Amino acid sequence: MIKYIGLLLISVLLSACSTNDSWRTASRESAGIAPAPETEKEAVIEFYAADAYSWRGWFAVHTWVATKEKNATEYTVYEVVGWRVNRGLPALSEYKTATPDRYWFGAKPEKILSIIGPNADALIPKISEAVKHYPWANEYTVFPGPNSNTFPTWIGRQVPELDLNMPFNAIGSGYADKG
Template sequence: MRKFLLLTLIISTAGCSSQDWRSASREPAGIAYAPENFSDAVIEVYAADAYSWRGWFAVHTWIAVKPQDAPEYTVYEVTGWRVKSGLPALREYTTPTPDRYWYGAKPEKVLSVTGEKARALLPKVQEAVARYPWANEYTLFPGPNSNTFPAWVGLQVPELELDMPFTAIGSGYAR
């Protein structure tokens, strides 16, 4: 009975979406520092329940950085569908809102570093991103996948003190 209740709780609270990915929300969650109101440097890692049934068990994670006085964030994330299309798994783009819903799932901040520490660590994070060894690869399990990427950056820049969520399946691949 106990296992059944636990499974019921997991299924009822996980981000399993029955929506089509094309219509699932990608709106900002409102948890990121707005660049127009926050001029200091920012390094953040976000996690949201993975899309569809995968959200029952796992999260998708990504990194967002904003240099001091920058009008936008640069977001770095890894996705498998890019590889299937002949593109690198690692994607970089700029946006004023790095905290968008992940296809219907609201993100949470896993890490938030601001101010002087963020200014000091930002070049190290960017260098680590540039050296990511699996930028053109994606394997759902055991990795490398979307969770391997921030975990690997965290290992390269231990001063971030990044603690990946338990449900970041594939984060251990980076070790």
């Protein structure tokens, strides 16, 4: 009997590793947790974390940063993605969107930091400046880093007023100490 329960548990765990959805069809919709730029006129800073894609999500998260200046109609999202390096692009990307809180290939994000108002307004230029000096913008290594978790951690160290606390499963965040 114990043998069959063990086999059943292993089967359940292994089936959780695979999914019928590929990264191409996984949800990238808004999680509805970011202030809508058409209604929130104040400046906004948000740091997000979502389970990493596929089996990696059991162990690690992917993190990114979004900022919206006062009265802006879109957020600027900054994130580091490994596949970009494989295509000859910088790992660090910057883009504009009204939905900075999109699912990370099927994984719902959570806010790890949110600042709204005058404090955000004062810190956004510091974040923008820190982004320009990120030392591993063209590099990506899953472990030990630099990776998607190294980047927000590094930003938090350059702008200590953020008082950023990364999640324990932000694998690669410790690599920011090398910069």
